[in-house]
Amino acid sequence: MRDSARVIAALDWSMTQIHNFGAGPTGLPLAVRERLADALQVPFDHAPSLLEVSHRGARFLEVSTRLRAGLRTLLGLGDSHEILLMSGGAQLQFALLPMNLAASGTATYLESGHWSRTAVAQARPVSRVEIVGSSAATGFTTLPAVGPVPSDAAYLHYCGNETIHGVQFSAPPTAESPVIADLSSEIFSRPYPFSELAVVYASAQKNLGIPGLTVVAMRRDLLERSPRSLPPILSYRAWAEAESMPNTPATAAWLATMEMVEWMLREGGLPAMAARNAAKAAAVYACLDRHDCFETPVAREARSSMNVVFRLVDRAEEPEFLKAANAAGLLGLEGHRAVGGMRVSLYNAIEMSSVEALVAFLDAYAQRG
Secondary structure, three states, rough: OOOOHHHHHOOOOOOOOOOOOOOOOOOOOOOHOOOOHHHHHOOOOOOOOHHOOOOOOEHHHHHHHHHHHHHHHHHHOOOOOEEEEEEEEHHHHHHHHHHHHOOOOOOEEOOOOHHHHHHHOOOOOOEEEEOOOOOOOOOOOOOOOOOOOOOOOEEEEOOEEEEOOOEEOOOOOOOOEEEEEEEOOOOOOOOOOHHHEEEEEOOOOOOOOOOEEEEEEEHHHOOOOOOOOOOOOOOOHHHHHHOOOOOOOHHHHHHHHHHHHHHHHOOHHHHHHHHHHHHHHHHHHHHHOOOEEOOOOOOHEEOOOOEEEEEOOOOOHHHHHHHHHHOOEEEEOOOOOOOOEEEEOOOOOOOHHHHHHHHHHHHHHHHHO
């Protein structure tokens, strides 16, 4: 048994830095934190901050303009898609998509883990649903192939990266019907064929900032599918017509996402994010693979670069492992309550120095008797 006190003592941690590997809400880049802190500084005359003024006034509308421009640049989208800035998280989208887009057809899904399964559950009460591919039989350690799709398919929905099970599609699946991607935990982590997708959506608490905003990029022709009978607050068409302000938006989340988007652009855009993220994931997986005390359940070809899941061979050691990691300043390594184990989230804000600290800890832990 590797007790936490002996592991920490052996590593001689200086505890000069905390490393946040939480799955979400997760860490922000230091530069973004500093800019947000500056935005909330109290001036000598106590003038209101950006979060204390009207969302329809000139000051906040500048945030909206900059946010939309940055998103459109990263997405590489022209006028073919409308960008909606919505509330309610990805789970609200799970219900809105079938309500708006599958009124006269079958909503089809690939089931690759917890979140795609949750999307199916939210869709069933409001539409006809068919799962056309599932990896449940492997415990969601592989990726499903697309099976026969019904002729009346309204769309094919998939989750690009399953945060809990740690599987990730290398590229979007193909289908005759419009393809919809939940990219909540991987958006802007790498170049992606966004323009080929009918709908892309992502909640903001991973690579996009803080909770409260969900970005939806939807092909404009699909907006016409929204039934006129829907309440406006549940209608994509109405959100587009209201320029994403049918009510007061989550202004703090809009501001944080604007800062995140502009930070990514300053850092070199999606090619730079991809290079950083590939190097981080490779370092973590290489470390786990070289020690026989760790298990990585996901098939190599399905491994996520954003969420690395693993277990200890001796499950009884896991509480002590997590205790030692937390004491060493490595936070957020607990696996989701649905599956247990450990999870390392490597979103854009995670620096390579944090990964190096984690790898040093894993190596030292594995080498202790």
